[in-house]
Amino acid sequence: MTSRASLPLIQALRNTARRLAAEAPYQWGHMGSCNCGHLAQTITRLTKAEIHAQALQRYGDWERQLVDYCPTSGLPFDQTIDEMLALGFSREDLTHLEKLGDPAVRHAIPFERRNALRHNQRDDVVLYLRTWADLLEQQVLAGLPLPSLTEPMLASLDA
Numbered sequence: 001m002t003s004r005a006s007l008p009l010i011q012a013l014r015n016t017a018r019r020l021a022a023e024a025p026y027q028w029g030h031m032g033s034c035n036c037g038h039l040a041q042t043i044t045r046l047t048k049a050e051i052h053a054q055a056l057q058r059y060g061d062w063e064r065q066l067v068d069y070c071p072t073s074g075l076p077f078d079q080t081i082d083e084m085l086a087l088g089f090s091r092e093d094l095t096h097l098e099k100l101g102d103p104a105v106r107h108a109i110p111f112e113r114r115n116a117l118r119h120n121q122r123d124d125v126v127l128y129l130r131t132w133a134d135l136l137e138q139q140v141l142a143g144l145p146l147p148s149l150t151e152p153m154l155a156s157l158d159a
Contacts, residue, residue: 001093001104001132005139009088013136016042017129020122028120031055035098035125036062044083054080062098066091098127108135 016039020026025048032041032055040051042157054077069081069091084094089125093109095128095159096102100119153155 001096001102001135004088005136005143006088007140008057009131010136012039012042012087013129013133017126017133020129021126026125027112033061034062035100035119036080036094038087038125039094039097039129040080043087044080046080051077051080063095066095097128097132100124102132105132105135 001008015121019042020038024038024040025033027101028035030052031037032046032051037048037051040046041048046054046135054075055062057075057077060068065077066081069078071078071082081091081094085091093102096105098119100106100117105128106114106117109127113124113127117128119125
């Protein structure tokens with residue numbers, strides 16, 4: 001998990017999971033309605049058809065497109081990837097999402113479910129997205145400064 005934990009990033013994951021759980025059209029082999037395609041819809045507000053059409057301007061699935069990504073290409077699909085990266089996702093994060101393969105996210109999923117995860121099953125994608133959001137949320141919370149409780153403060157609370 002190489003993304004920078006932030007509230008907008010966490011919200012994008014949660015919104016994507018919520019939309020998928022509510023039966024949004026899902027098709028793993030379609031660039032606009034697969035795992036990354038759904039996250040791209042959330043972030044860019046493009047339709048599945050628009051994302052798919054952009055992707056067809058160059059060859060390959062999401063993994064190949066992420067390898068070939070060039071921020072100065074001018075290709076619309078690279079601009080879609082730009083938006084995802086600008087939010088805080090890394091290319092590695094997106095590659096992992098497409099196959100549900102991030103070791104940290106998988107480790108946080110209960111063993112029985114983890115070993116049965118299938119990258120092209122809607123419910124498994126929803127679980128992965130929610131687990132990833134939970135992990136990032138824990139990172140954000142761990143980074144928040146907490147007030148130091150000292151003995152005099154505790155004594156004044158008892159008074």
